[in-house]
Amino acid sequence: MWETIIQITPHAVAFTIPLLVVSLGGLYSERSGVVNIGLEGFMIVGMFAGALTVATLAPSMQGAAVWLGLLMAVLVGAVFALLHAFACVTLNANQVISGTAINMVAGALTTYLARNITGSGNIVIPIALPRQNLAYLADIPIIGEMFFTRAYATTLLVLVILAVSTVLLYRTRFGLRLRACGENPHAADAAGINIYRMRYIAVAISGALASLGGAIFLVTIAGEYSGTAGGLGFLALAALIFGQWKPLGLLGATFFFGLASTVANVSRILPYLAHIPDIVLQTFPYVVTLLALVAFSRSSQAPKALGEPYDKGRR
Amino acid sequence: MRLISKTFAVSLGAIGLGLIAGAILMLVTGNNPLAGYFHLFRGGLMNIERFGNSLASSTALILTGLSVAFAFKTGLFNIGASGQMLMGGLLASAVGLYVPWPRPLLLLAMFLAASIGGGAWGALPGWLKVKFNVHEVVSTIMMNWIAFWTVSYVVPRYLRDIFMETESRRIPAEASLRTEWLTDLFQGSYINLGLVLAIAAVAVVAFLLERTVLGYELKAVGHNKHAAQAAGIDIDQRMVTSMAIAGALAGLGGFVFYAGYSVNIQIGILPAQGFDGIAVALLASSSPWGVWGAATFFGILHTGKGFMNAMTAIPPTIADTIIATIIYFAATSILIETVWDKYSKRREQRSPRRGRPSPEQEVK
Numbered sequence: 001m002w003e004t005i006i007q008i009t010p011h012a013v014a015f016t017i018p019l020l021v022v023s024l025g026g027l028y029s030e031r032s033g034v035v036n037i038g039l040e041g042f043m044i045v046g047m048f049a050g051a052l053t054v055a056t057l058a059p060s061m062q063g064a065a066v067w068l069g070l071l072m073a074v075l076v077g078a079v080f081a082l083l084h085a086f087a088c089v090t091l092n093a094n095q096v097i098s099g100t101a102i103n104m105v106a107g108a109l110t111t112y113l114a115r116n117i118t119g120s121g122n123i124v125i126p127i128a129l130p131r132q133n134l135a136y137l138a139d140i141p142i143i144g145e146m147f148f149t150r151a152y153a154t155t156l157l158v159l160v161i162l163a164v165s166t167v168l169l170y171r172t173r174f175g176l177r178l179r180a181c182g183e184n185p186h187a188a189d190a191a192g193i194n195i196y197r198m199r200y201i202a203v204a205i206s207g208a209l210a211s212l213g214g215a216i217f218l219v220t221i222a223g224e225y226s227g228t229a230g231g232l233g234f235l236a237l238a239a240l241i242f243g244q245w246k247p248l249g250l251l252g253a254t255f256f257f258g259l260a261s262t263v264a265n266v267s268r269i270l271p272y273l274a275h276i277p278d279i280v281l282q283t284f285p286y287v288v289t290l291l292a293l294v295a296f297s298r299s300s301q302a303p304k305a306l307g308e309p310y311d312k313g314r315r
Numbered sequence: 316m317r318l319i320s321k322t323f324a325v326s327l328g329a330i331g332l333g334l335i336a337g338a339i340l341m342l343v344t345g346n347n348p349l350a351g352y353f354h355l356f357r358g359g360l361m362n363i364e365r366f367g368n369s370l371a372s373s374t375a376l377i378l379t380g381l382s383v384a385f386a387f388k389t390g391l392f393n394i395g396a397s398g399q400m401l402m403g404g405l406l407a408s409a410v411g412l413y414v415p416w417p418r419p420l421l422l423l424a425m426f427l428a429a430s431i432g433g434g435a436w437g438a439l440p441g442w443l444k445v446k447f448n449v450h451e452v453v454s455t456i457m458m459n460w461i462a463f464w465t466v467s468y469v470v471p472r473y474l475r476d477i478f479m480e481t482e483s484r485r486i487p488a489e490a491s492l493r494t495e496w497l498t499d500l501f502q503g504s505y506i507n508l509g510l511v512l513a514i515a516a517v518a519v520v521a522f523l524l525e526r527t528v529l530g531y532e533l534k535a536v537g538h539n540k541h542a543a544q545a546a547g548i549d550i551d552q553r554m555v556t557s558m559a560i561a562g563a564l565a566g567l568g569g570f571v572f573y574a575g576y577s578v579n580i581q582i583g584i585l586p587a588q589g590f591d592g593i594a595v596a597l598l599a600s601s602s603p604w605g606v607w608g609a610a611t612f613f614g615i616l617h618t619g620k621g622f623m624n625a626m627t628a629i630p631p632t633i634a635d636t637i638i639a640t641i642i643y644f645a646a647t648s649i650l651i652e653t654v655w656d657k658y659s660k661r662r663e664q665r666s667p668r669r670g671r672p673s674p675e676q677e678v679k
Contacts, residue, residue, distance in 0.1 A: 037394075037456065087647045096392055096452050097646040100593055104639030108632050109340075115630035116344045231463070231585070234456055241453060279468035286457040286464075290443065293454065297447040 040233025077211020358622025367504025373614025379592025395455025397589025403566025433566015
């Protein structure tokens with residue numbers, strides 16, 4: 001049993017990391033009061049931008065191209081998110097419809113561009129991120145062996161983003177203001193906060209992180225852009241809800257989901273897991289999210305003004 | 316007197332902006348948009364067979380569009396049409412593959428199976444909403460992926476093709492909605508009885524919404540929940556009913572797609588028709604007959620894209636990009652509405668002078 005856990009944890013972690021950063025992206029947007037079901041779309045944009053950058057630069061730059069690909073994904077994601085912000089914040093559009101449009105535009109537009117570039121619509125990256133033992137962290141007993149040996153450097157990057165986000169959202173003036181926009185925008189406005197600007201920033205960060213998640217998924221697991229993120233963005237959305245819109249909740253939820261998905265993938269080769277039907281493990285994240293919604297229906301931690309366009313004139 | 320209503324103008328505006336965005340995209344990628352659009356529409360309309368294919372492509376869209384529109388009328392957002400479509404298609408396929416009944420009876424059984432599968436997949440989020448206050452947008456998204464994995468589990472185990480693990484067996488001819496006279500009439504196109512079913516569904520939904528007590532009550536809940544409740548309508552029960560009917564409509568979309576347009580059901584795909592249905596409902600501003608029109612338009616785009624790709628260097632995904640952009644512009648319809656209001660206000664100010672001269676002018 002223990003051996004199995006040691007064996008599958010690196011795979012679970014590899015799957016958890018992109019999921020975690022995408023759901024962190026969702027956290028920024030939703031904490032500011034803007035529903036973001038476009039996470040899947042931002043991931044696709046990130047995968048496209050990352051794949052194109054890595055494929056173009058890899059011959060001349062080798063390993064550095066991967067990191068430039070991640071950087072490019074962040075930039076493109078932030079710019080693409082302005083579409084969502086413009087609709088939701090400036091035009092008071094229905095945020096769910098805008099998010100749906102984002103998902104569809106992202107998939108169709110990037111596939112269109114990819115087909116213009118490569119002809120097939122797929123962009124294979126010639127090099128991926130290597131697995132390595134992370135300095136110092138790998139030496140920690142047990143935890144180091146489980147999480148930081150044969151790990152990707154992006155694991156560390158995302159954990160840093162998680163830590164920074166937690167501090168940013170809960171320990172700084174910026175974070176307090178951002179959360180105020182999602183809880184009670186009228187009070188925030190009265191206190192002199194520019195709701196529109198805060199929400200623009202939050203949605204842009206959201207797009208940047210979700211897009212980064214897509215690119216991390218690309219360079220660690222997927223290996224190619226093929227016009228889809230396979231529903232990972234929706235899984236991250238489920239994690240955001242299951243984690244009740246809190247950074248540490250997201251860490252727990254995404255690891256939980258990552259583990260379930262990994263076990264689902266390896267259950268056929270592990271004898272004592274073989275009797276669990278795949279369907280139970282694969283639908284597990286969505287079912288527990290529904291159950292969590294039912295369980296927390298009276299005490300949901302969702303931002304109070306989530307999904308409501310800000311109307312200055314209403315009191 | 317206005318020639319067209321504001322909602323219709325908004326829809327036309329969204330389509331126009333979507334087409335302009337598509338044209339810009341074609342230009343940026345070094346293609347000729349005029350040639351692109353010419354071949355795109357020609358591909359969907361140029362002969363009877365292709366027109367039949369356009370109608371066949373529109374069939375599932377009519378039903379998913381109706382599904383989304385129906386829920387909209389009750390103030391609910393059904394983003395789960397894809398999952399409902401999958402469950403309807405899965406149950407219909409299972410019945411079609413396993414039940415050896417004569418054709419009319421078999422098709423009826425598949426019809427019922429699809430409605431039940433989709434209906435249940437819609438009713439559950441409705442129930443979760445009224446009972447536990449779970450937002451239907453979130454729950455229907457979860458239900459989509461539960462359906463996705465359910466199909467991935469069931470098809471390879473119970474319905475699988477001998478050679479392909481990722482597809483079900485082909486349904487027998489008795490279980491298919493394709494029928495000789497329609498295929499012949501449209502010279503060998505994919506068109507099938509599903510279109511008849513879809514148009515009948517449009518008529519039934521229009522009748523239900525406009526001429527029945529249930530329809531009136533559903534719309535009342537959509538307009539103002541509190542007023543509806545004060546008027547003695549059981550709003551909880553009506554919301555579940557609305558989601559169940561919306562789900563059943565999308566389930567039928569699965570029936571006509573997997574047993575009419577296609578010949579089997581595949582795993583690993585969340586059908587795009589479910590999301591395109593949102594676009595259809597938005598363009599139609601939830602009117603059932605408008606849904607038919609919008610779905611036909613998208614059907615032409617979907618059928619024409621392959622022809623366009625064959626005749627020009629433009630990738631077929633331009634059609635999906637245009638549809639996606641149209642949704643974005645429909646979501647931001649306030650832009651178009653503002654322009655429309657400005658224009659009509661100016662016209663109203665101008666009209667007295669243009670029409671009958673005002674008393675002052677007559678004096679002069």
